[in-house]
Amino acid sequence: MDKVNISLNVNGEKVERDIEPRLLLTDFLREELFLTGTHVGCEHGVCGACTILLNGExxxxxxxLAVQADGATIETVESLAGEDGQLNPLQQAFTDCHSLQCGFCTPGFLMTLTQFTKENPNPTEEEIREAISGNLCRCTGYANIVKAVKQVTHQTV
Amino acid sequence: MKPSKFKYLKPSSVNEALTYLEEYADDCKIISGGQSLIPVLNMRLSTPEFLIDVSGIKELNYIREEDGYIAIGALTRHVEVENSLLIKEKCPLLIDAIKWVGHKQIRNRGTIGGSIAHGDPSAELPCVLTTLRGEIVIASVDEEEVVGPEDFFLTYLLTSLQTNQLVKEIRFPIMTQGERVGHSFVEVARRHGDFGLAIAAAVIELDNQGLIQKAQLAVGGVNPVPLIIEEAEELLIGKKVTEALLKEIAELTSECVDPEGDLHGSADYRRELIGTLLKRAIEEAIARAWEGEEKVG
Known part of the structure; x- marks a missing residue:
């Protein structure tokens, strides 16, 4: 099968690979780059566990498809913490507010909320709930996730 | 849950894409945002030999005002429509509707042309296009044609688009501006962002006596294609709405749709629901028309 050459920026590093065009971006990140923080849940766009930032969105x-990310800038959950493992404010808020139980959905929520809190630094509760409506948490810990967003946006909880 | 093998082609112009389409028409699929197609490929419900990725065609990404309509290039993403001040001013029904399309993550990728070409009767954009009597510009190597939604949407997930054709542009008529004009888009879904069980859209214009002089009404999710409720539009002309009139419209709407039932709602439920939703849409559109008059007056 003909492979296609792609080059892109992932978490600040330039990456170049020859890949099969049918390779999904999630599988590329996990299996080619070993960035296993991006989780694979439903594989048809329902659960949001695989949410990443593509050119900031x-x-x-x-x-x-990974081939569609040729030339793009990708950020995954691995980009959030500092080099020394220091959690960023959003991650810290998740730990403070017990916003994760099994943690499977957490990378997706974090990436969704990374864009959201950047674009909307002072959201209402309704806006927070709307923002996370595309991510599923099967432990149903939504209330504490909302709480974490309030904390990180400096709102009284 | 992985796509089967395909050959990947990435044209950088419309002409190049159309040439590929002509050549590989027998077994190819067009992809751009992929928000509907990738699940289908992942589940191997579709296994095309060629995948033509049109997402790099910059000339099909635009929103501009033309004579009487807003032209949206097929590769414009939902999020770009959602944030467009031009559309907010000239075609606010589209803004109301687009917020119901999937979730933010979907709207960041999904394209307007993709939504139309997919032809899902429960999708929001086909319903808005139908309500406003918009048009779709379709191109092949040899010709370009402009078709209305009534000729384009044939049945569930099936459109008149031929295998060598590409959706180039969607045209949404500019809505009447100013006082005494109101619109409404209502939807019921099991959860926010899910496919709509039933959707209804209404645009109402009142004359200076407060009588309805123009009504555009359409529904989605309850029929193989989005449906204009023509009988209801005619019934409203020259009248003030009363509870009895709205009830009559709700009943006739329920009668003229042909919903399918599934896990999320039976056919009977959807039939009943759509009457109520269209009634609500008409009421809200009229209320907004009056608000518009207060603002101006």
Whole structure:
């Protein structure tokens, strides 16, 4: 099968690979780059566990071919913490507010909320709930996720 | 849940894409945002030999005002429409509707042309295009044609688009501006962002006595294609709405649709629901028309 050469920027590093065009972006990140923080849940765009940032915008990694990310800038959950493992304010808020239980959905929520809190630094509760409506948490810990967003946007909880 | 093998082609112009389409018409699919197609490929419900990725065609990404309509290039993404001040001013029904399309992550990728070409009867954009009597510009190597939604949408997920044709542009008529004009888009879904169980859109214009002089009404999700409720539009002309009139419209709407039932709602439920939704849409559009008059007056 003909492979296609792609080059893109992932978490600040330039990456170049020859890949099969049918490779999904999530599988590219996990299996070619070993960035396993991006989780694979439903693989048809429902659960949001695979959410990553494509040129700064939250998108579903499973609803995109890696070949379509040629030339793009990608950020995954691995880009959030500092080099020394220091959590960023959003991640810290998640730990403070117990916003994760099993943690499977967490990378997707974090990436969705990374774009959201950047664009909307002072959201209402309704806006927060709307923002996370495309991510599923099967532990149903939504209330604490909303709480974490309030914390990180400096709102009284 | 992985796509089967295909050959990948990435044209950088419309002409190049059309040439590929002509050549590989027998077994190819067009992809751009992929928000509807990738699930289909992942589940191997479709296994094309060639995948033509049109997402690099810059000339099909635009929103501009033309004579009487807003022209949206097929590759314009939902998020770009959502944030367009031109559309907010000239075609606000589209803004109201687009917020119902999937979730932010979907709208960041999905394209307007893709939504129309997919032909899902429960999708929001086909319903808006139908309500406003918009048009779709379709191109092949040999010719370009402009078709209305009534000729384009044939049945569930099937459009008149031939295998060598590409959707180039969607035209949404500019809505009447100013006082005494109101619109409404209502939808019921199991959860926000899910496919709509039933959707209804209404645009109403009142004359200076407050009588309805123009009504555009359409529904989606309850029929193989988006449907204009023509009988209801005619019934409203020259009248003030009363509870009895709205009830009559709700009943006739329920009668003229042909919904399918599934896990999320039976056919009977959807039939009943759509009457109520169209009634609500008419009421809200009229209320907004009066608000518009207060603002101006």
């Amino acid at each position: 939250a998108v579903r990694g499973c609803l995109m």
